[in-house]
Amino acid sequence: MSDKKTVAVLGNFTDPNKxxxxxxxxxxxxxxxxxxxTPYPVHGLDKAMGVKRTILPYISFGGxxxxxxxxxxxxxxxxxxxxxxxxxxxxxxxxxxxxxxxxELTVLLTGLATFFxxxxxxxxxxxxxxxxxxxxxxxxxxxxxxxxxxxxDKRFSLETTERFMNEIGADNVRRIEA
Numbered sequence: 124m125s126d127k128k129t130v131a132v133l134g135n136f137t138d139p140n141k142x143x144x145x146x147x148x149x150x151x152x153x154x155x156x157x158x159x160x161t162p163y164p165v166h167g168l169d170k171a172m173g174v175k176r177t178i179l180p181y182i183s184f185g186g187x188x189x190x191x192x193x194x195x196x197x198x199x200x201x202x203x204x205x206x207x208x209x210x211x212x213x214x215x216x217x218x219x220x221x222x223x224x225x226x227e228l229t230v231l232l233t234g235l236a237t238f239f240x241x242x243x244x245x246x247x248x249x250x251x252x253x254x255x256x257x258x259x260x261x262x263x264x265x266x267x268x269x270x271x272x273x274x275x276d277k278r279f280s281l282e283t284t285e286r287f288m289n290e291i292g293a294d295n296v297r298r299i300e301a
Contacts, residue, residue: 127300130253131271132284133260134293139165142268145291146171149272152287156276160263179240186236187229194228195221253301260299271299 136142142159149157150173159168202208203215213220242248254260254271263269270293272284281298288296 129274129281130299130301131273132288132296132298133257133269133271134288134296135259136268136270136293139268141292142270143168143171145270148291153278154272154276157272160269162264162266179244182240183233183237187233190228190232191225194225198224253299257299259295
């Protein structure tokens with residue numbers, strides 16, 4: 124007896140218009156844990172899937188504001204509090220001379236926040252996927268669109284999901300087990 128558990132049901136499509144229609148039908152039928160793998164970007168696919176706007180811009184903005192505030196604090200602390208130097212009668216906290224440092228720290232921390240935020244939101248690094256050994260899935264980098272509905276979805280039922288995939292026009296409907 125096998126201890127394998129079903130991970131997902133996959134179906135292949137060869138036409139980008141059909142995968143768009145299928146994505147809309149899957150979303151409208153209430154599935155939430157599904158994904159589509161394509162050999163090239165398909166405009167409007169995210170809208171058909173019901174994908175919400177990402178929070179990555181807010182993470183980037185937060186990183187930039189953190190960098191800017193740290194730069195201002197660092198310049199103020201070192202120039203006005205910790206290491207006071209009167210150079211040519213200039214004020215201890217001169218904003219004009221601080222712009223390069225503020226710019227650099229803002230850009231640096233925006234870039235770092237964006238990079239690590241993207242990794243976090245994508246769940247990276249992923250060292251293994253249960254789908255990667257499937258021959259039909261591997262064709263998604265060449266000429267096939269692959270729709271997968273995962274078993275972790277609250278609506279998932281093996282027989283119902285396989286029947287649904289056939290109804291929306293998927294070729295080579297199969298289950299992936301791990």
